[in-house]
Amino acid sequence: MILRATLCLLCLASPLRAGVPEALTGHILPGYAGFAEAAGDLAEAARQDCTAPALRARYQLAFDAWTVVGDIRMGPSETGALAVVFWPDARGFTPRTLQGFIADQAPVGRDPAAYAEASIAARGLFALEQMLYGAEFAGYAPGSYACALVQTMTADMAAQAQALQDGWRDGFAPVLLSAGGPGNASFLSETEAMAALYTQVMSSLEVTADTRLGRPLGSFDRPRPTRAEAWRAGRSLRNVLLYARAARDLAVMLAPGPLPQTDAALARLEELAGRVSDPGLQDLDDPAARLRLEIVQQQVRTLRDTIGAELGAPLGLSAGFNSADGD
Structure with missing residues (x-):
């Protein structure tokens, strides 16, 4: 209370x-x-x-x-x-x-x-x-x-x-x-606070596509399944979906209204992820398994772009630097 x-x-x-x-x-x-x-x-x-x-x-x-x-x-x-x-x-x-x-x-x-x-x-x-x-x-x-x-x-x-x-x-x-208020040296305006949170959304999806999925995918000739996040616990794909949902949920909280295109992009991501056979992503030496995961990766990027178009562009926001970007 x-x-x-x-x-x-x-x-x-x-x-x-x-x-x-x-x-x-x-x-x-x-x-x-x-x-x-x-x-x-x-x-x-x-x-x-x-x-x-x-x-x-x-x-x-x-x-x-x-x-x-x-x-x-x-x-x-x-x-x-x-x-x-x-x-x-x-x-x-x-x-x-x-x-x-x-x-x-x-x-x-x-x-x-x-x-x-x-x-x-x-x-x-x-x-x-x-x-x-x-x-x-x-x-x-x-x-x-x-x-x-x-x-x-x-x-x-x-x-x-x-x-x-x-x-x-x-x-x-x-x-x-209190962004923009007296004595607030961290956020000099309302827009700065909004942009900082928006950056968290966009950076999360970028990390998921490039790191959570990109690391185990490696290259076609040399996949690196043991570089998947939490593969021992069998939750690599689950993490991809949960982080994507969290990014979408934070975007919804920031938005002045509904985000139907974002919701549709997330639903499509979940549908495509349902076709991945190994939740720990350890079967990437199989070309068919690799292709299914590459499609999931593409959809994560689509979700990111959709949020950018549906939330960021109308509000005049752009993603800045996030400390997680260098992971």
Whole structure:
């Protein structure tokens, strides 16, 4: 109730067009709250039973929750998101770091408070994916160091999720809502705030097309399926769809009216994704499977272009730089 009242007062005090407060209250803030809750549930489940089979369902729910806001890289998330999703890991830092912790029985692996200072390669969803699904990690026994490490990792991620929620709710949301107001050096006008959120939408779809799909596709002669996001957990295609839906949902919150062409483009993307046979994208040496995924990639780009034409162009918005663009 306090948060809702605060936001309402800020909205009344701010000259912002409706899209920014709606994006915050209808998508961004609930998204971070949802991830904090799911990460907390995963950490609690790990305290009860830290074995990999017992945690996989909760892990999948936490990853689902993350995708709602996972491609938003501004404010507290510009750097904070890296402790949740260190990916791509082109040099294999994550498995090597985890192997080192386990081999050395590193004390940091039993200390959630100290783990906040550990390498980001050993933190968050992709480090947990290795522990819960990786063939070289997931067979650990109850009471083992690896089991304690997973408890520490889930507690650390829950703390990071809470920090992101708090940072947005208590710090960055009021900055966005007061764009153009006295003393706001981050957003000098209403348009700047709107453009910053629009950039998150467009950059997310670009990352999905170029990185989430482009990396495993590789080239026709050399596909790279093990470069797919979260392939061990079998959710590479699911991530493509969830991030696309999140981008569409944020675009809808920013829009002054319905986005029927955008909705149709997303529906078409979901239809085409339904033809992909392997959710982990590990069958790309099959030319037919590769073609189906290339068509999905094209449709992600179509969705991006459609949002640009239906939302960005009428409002005079263009996408700027996003820190996720360099992933």
